[in-house]
Amino acid sequence: MPARRRVRHALVSAVVVFSIAVLALASSSPLGRPAPPPRLTLLYVGAEDCPPCRAWQGGAGRDFRASADFARLSYREAEAPTTRDVLNDAYWPPDLRFAREAIDASSAAVPLWLVVVDDRVVFQAFGLTQWHEAILPRIRALLR
Numbered sequence: 001m002p003a004r005r006r007v008r009h010a011l012v013s014a015v016v017v018f019s020i021a022v023l024a025l026a027s028s029s030p031l032g033r034p035a036p037p038p039r040l041t042l043l044y045v046g047a048e049d050c051p052p053c054r055a056w057q058g059g060a061g062r063d064f065r066a067s068a069d070f071a072r073l074s075y076r077e078a079e080a081p082t083t084r085d086v087l088n089d090a091y092w093p094p095d096l097r098f099a100r101e102a103i104d105a106s107s108a109a110v111p112l113w114l115v116v117v118d119d120r121v122v123f124q125a126f127g128l129t130q131w132h133e134a135i136l137p138r139i140r141a142l143l144r
């Protein structure tokens with residue numbers, strides 16, 4: 001093979017290898033790409049025989065479910081027929097049962113909200129006053 005042809009062949013090969021490397025880096029590297037937003041889930045834990053739970057569901061909960069913030073997160077419920085059954089597997093979505101481990105059963109009550117980011121409980125609070133004082137502000141901060 002003549003020298004000029006070998007040089008041209010080597011240059012074409014180098015360009016092809018370089019192009020493949022650039023494409024591979026672009027498809028696997030986070031450089032230049034924004035990080036995906038965190039997956040935010042609000043988990044409501046309540047009971048049908050709980051007057052504060054019913055009050056939240058029919059008032060602030062209803063208002064929140066109609067809000068623009070609600071459309072930006074995943075909302076799930078674990079609602080038992082009675083307050084004594086709220087930690088029972090039967091009333092929890094299987095993929096969120098891990099969140100029960102974060103609940104201090106000795107001090108928690110319902111209604112209870114767990115804020116989950118990327119499959120990790122980052123915040124929790126219970127009681128009607130905590131919805132407006134703690135949970136809603138935390139959700140709005142995470143949605144910014």
